Amino acid sequence: MAKYHAVAVTGLALRGLLANAWPRDQFPSAEFRLFQTKDLQTPQQVNTGVSVYLHRIAFNTTRRNLPPRQTLLGKRYRPPTPVDLHFLITAWGRTAEEQQALLGWAIRTLEDTPVLSAGLLNRFAGDWGEVFHENETVELVGDILSLQDLYNIWEIAKHNHQPSVSYIARMIYLDSEVELTEASPVQTRAFEYNGIVVQ
Numbered sequence: 001m002a003k004y005h006a007v008a009v010t011g012l013a014l015r016g017l018l019a020n021a022w023p024r025d026q027f028p029s030a031e032f033r034l035f036q037t038k039d040l041q042t043p044q045q046v047n048t049g050v051s052v053y054l055h056r057i058a059f060n061t062t063r064r065n066l067p068p069r070q071t072l073l074g075k076r077y078r079p080p081t082p083v084d085l086h087f088l089i090t091a092w093g094r095t096a097e098e099q100q101a102l103l104g105w106a107i108r109t110l111e112d113t114p115v116l117s118a119g120l121l122n123r124f125a126g127d128w129g130e131v132f133h134e135n136e137t138v139e140l141v142g143d144i145l146s147l148q149d150l151y152n153i154w155e156i157a158k159h160n161h162q163p164s165v166s167y168i169a170r171m172i173y174l175d176s177e178v179e180l181t182e183a184s185p186v187q188t189r190a191f192e193y194n195g196i197v198v199q
Contacts, residue, residue, distance in 0.1 A: 002136060003175055005128045007057065010085055010138055010169050012124040013116055015052045021109045027102055035090075040156055046092045050106050055153055056086035060171055068180055078176035085169040086143065088153060090162050103163050107142075110167060114140050139170045 002009075011034050019032040031049035033039075040053065060082040069077045089106055093099030116139075118132040125131045132138075143166040145153075154161045 002132045002173060003128070005125065005131045006121075006172050006174060007054075007083070007085060009121055009125045009128065009131045010116070010172065011052055011054055011087065012126075013121045013138075014087060014089075014110075014167075014169075016124045017113060017116075017120070018050055018052075018106060018109060023105065026105075027098070030102065037156055040154070040160075048093050048098060048102070049091075050102060051088075051090045051092065053088040053090065054085060055088050055166075058084050058086065060084045062171070069175060076180040078178045078180060080173035080175050082171050082173050085172060087167050087169065088164050089167060090164040092162065099163060103165065107165055110140055111142070116140065116169075136173070138172060141168045141170055142166070143168045 015032050015034055022030055022032070024030075027048060029048050031046050033046060033049065033051050035051040035053040037053075039051065063082060066079040066082070068079050071077075089103075089110070091099050091103035091106060093102055115137050118134050118136045121132045121136075121138060122130050145166045150161070
């Protein structure tokens with residue numbers, strides 16, 4: 001289970017993974033950035049590089065009725081919320097050849113690291129500290145977007161459609177900080193009849 005910062009940290013980890021594996025001799029001026037929707041409308045800010053754009057968050061319904069989270073000290077918290085993060089990975093290049101080669105390299109790099117460990121994820125958490133617990137992992141799975149989904153994403157970019165690939169970061173458990181308190185078992189019951197208390 002992870003803190004709610006896990007959504008942002010997962011995107012940062014994807015960007016960091018690509019930036020660390022970047023072949024500088026082949027793409028010397030490449031940049032790696034997290035994108036917001038508005039960034040798709042002004043792509044000229046990246047001449048060569050790869051953008052990571054979170055275009056959808058969905059509840060993962062594979063596991064329902066999760067049990068409450070319990071700490072080593074015995075405290076119990078509301079059950080975690082599992083979510084899937086849908087990322088669009090887009091390559092940008094000055095030429096078609098450079099763009100396509102960069103996208104191919106990005107796909108190969110992500111496929112070579114299909115599971116992100118807690119150590120890798122927390123490396124990009126910055127001031128948030130340990131966001132993922134040491135036994136947690138995030139699975140990356142390639143996703144096929146429908147033509148309608150692609151149209152909806154790129155419509156905001158005035159149809160400036162770029163070659164992209166979609167990945168899902170699956171089963172990220174967002175921890176609750178709401179503690180479950182349990183009262184001690186009932187020992188006695190008191191009933192009052194006409195001013196007389198009967199136990």
